[in-house]
Amino acid sequence: MEGPGPVKNERDLLYSEEEEALRAAVRDLLTDHCDAPGVIARTESDTPHHLALWKALTEGMGLAGLLVPEELDGQGATHREAAVVLEELGRAVAPVPYLTSAVVATEALLACGADDLLRDLATGTTIGALAVALNVAPDAAYRVVRHENGLLHGELTGIADAAVANVLLVPADDGGLYAVDATAATVTPRTSLDLTRPLATVTLDGVPGRLLGDAEPxxxxxxxxxxxxxxxxxxxxxxxxxxxxxxxxxxxxxxxxxxxxxxxxxxxxxxxxxxxxxxxxxxxxxxxxxxxxxxxxxxxxxxxxxxxxxxxxxxxxxxxxxxxxxxxxxxxxxxxxxxxxxxxxxxxxxxxxxxxxxxxxxxxxx
Missing domain, CATH: 1.20.140.10 (Butyryl-CoA Dehydrogenase, subunit A, domain 3)
Known part of the structure; x- marks a missing residue:
């Protein structure tokens, strides 16, 4: 008589020892560098983003590259580890572009296979922003700019953390996703309810862009x-x-x-x-x-x-x-x-x- 078949492994949602160690390290860093009075003071200034904290999280701890493969200078970790980091950033309402750069922009680049840009984002020295309004759902329509004669023209609103981005990932009407040097665009900060994740309007007036791949996927x-x-x-x-x-x-x-x-x-x-x-x-x-x-x-x-x-x-x-x-x-x-x-x-x-x-x-x- 045959015994029972192999038991299917169920998904374990508990935190691993490594994830708890990561949490402790991030919480200690935030305790030292992201106190509430400091965050409030930044919201009253012209520079709400805490770039010194961003540098400590990225260059010091390598957290910008959690989702980037090791062969591209990333950590080769998973979304579980990135989620632990975001739990701690949420506890501190930390004004850093982690979700927008280390997750959203990074995922877009992974879909396009843009290895050089992924290396840049993984180090944290380059901040990326997907030029899609913050309120757009995954399957919803989004605004695009016009691609004409190799140049991009148009205006995109509600772009989170665009003010500190070095590279903008811009969808165009030809179906392509383009990498644009943020210094070539006009980024106008807008007053946002959440002062710790500022929004901006991005205006492109005949700006060159590098085609990365298909925008929709x-x-x-x-x-x-x-x-x-x-x-x-x-x-x-x-x-x-x-x-x-x-x-x-x-x-x-x-x-x-x-x-x-x-x-x-x-x-x-x-x-x-x-x-x-x-x-x-x-x-x-x-x-x-x-x-x-x-x-x-x-x-x-x-x-x-x-x-x-x-x-x-x-x-x-x-x-x-x-x-x-x-x-x-x-x-x-x-x-x-x-x-x-x-x-x-x-x-x-x-x-x-x-x-x-x-x-x-x-x-x-x-």
């Missing part, structure tokens, strides 16, 4: 990875706001009792804790799917449909439960609320992802 791959790993940033943000709120409510007293001891408050926090834990599961599933190439579209849409509203609610609860101090500019909770609000429409709204998920699982609306 590259943009789709890049935006899908961006949406999937954004959930990890949203989880980090939600976890910080919940933890900080619980800590504060243990200290704040009314009627000579800690506010956190009131039953109604405890119920609100318990419900929020459950949602944050579920967000971690959804985000880890998306990162693991991207790393393994299995059920990627479903995992990404589920993660974004769930994580975005939880991050917003966690930040809103943090602001309300901090009382008067939460309404001040000096307290960092407003940074988290603004980041959560903008993240909730980045790479597609929760509604757009739910609609995409319904089509993926053949669950049509009534």
């Amino acid at each position: 590259a943009v789709r791959r890049a935006l899908r990875a961006g949406a999937g790993l954004l959930a990890s940033e949203q989880f980090g943000l939600a976890e910080w706001t919940l933890t900080e709120t619980v800590r504060y409510l243990k200290e704040r007293k009314q009627f000579n009792r800690p506010v956190g001891g009131f039953q109604a408050v405890k119920h609100r926090l318990a419900q929020l804790w459950l949602e944050v834990v579920n967000t971690r599961a959804a985000a880890r599933n998306a990162a693991d799917a991207l790393a393994n190439g299995e059920d990627v579209d479903v995992a990404v849409t589920v993660a974004q449909a769930y994580a975005a509203p939880v991050a917003v609610r966690a930040a809103e609860e943090a602001l309300q439960l901090h009382g008067g101090i939460g309404m001040t500019w000096e307290h960092p909770v407003h940074l988290y609320l603004k980041r959560a609000k903008v993240d909730s429409i980045a790479y597609g709204t929760p509604g757009a992802h739910r609609e995409a998920l319904a089509a993926l699982v053949d669950l049509q609306a009534p």
Whole structure:
């Protein structure tokens, strides 16, 4: 009688020892170089990006090259490791172009096989930005510029982190994706709700570009990875706001009792804790799917449909439960609320992802 067949390995969403070590290293760095008063001060200046921190993350720790193969001077890691980094960056609302350059632009270049640019981005000395508006979902239409006589003409709005990019990846009407030297374009910063991830308008007036490959598959791959790993940033943000709120409510007293001891408050926090834990599961599933190439579209849409509203609610609860101090500019909770609000429409709204998920699982609306 034959014994049972081989047991299929189930996906392990727990953090590995290496991932926990990476988390500890990134958190230590952010603790030393990305405190809340410093981030707030940067949002009040003309240089909101923390390029010294970016240099420490990239040149010092090699984190810009996590998704780049080792033969191209990258780390040859996976989306799981990049997700851990984004969790920590979300906890600190760090004003660095990690998601836009080390994930989105890098994924577009991987789709095109642009080895020299990938080497540049992997070192962190070059920052890339995909010139597609931040609110565009992976399968949605996006604006393109005109390609005529070898030159690019047009205007693209809502481009995240374009102000610090060295190379812009620009989709054109001929179906190509072009690499453009950022100094040849006119990049005009725009006022954004989230001051830690600034937006800009990119204007191309007869600018030369290097054809990298087909835009559609590259943009789709890049935006899908961006949406999937954004959930990890949203989880980090939600976890910080919940933890900080619980800590504060243990200290704040009314009627000579800690506010956190009131039953109604405890119920609100318990419900929020459950949602944050579920967000971690959804985000880890998306990162693991991207790393393994299995059920990627479903995992990404589920993660974004769930994580975005939880991050917003966690930040809103943090602001309300901090009382008067939460309404001040000096307290960092407003940074988290603004980041959560903008993240909730980045790479597609929760509604757009739910609609995409319904089509993926053949669950049509009534």
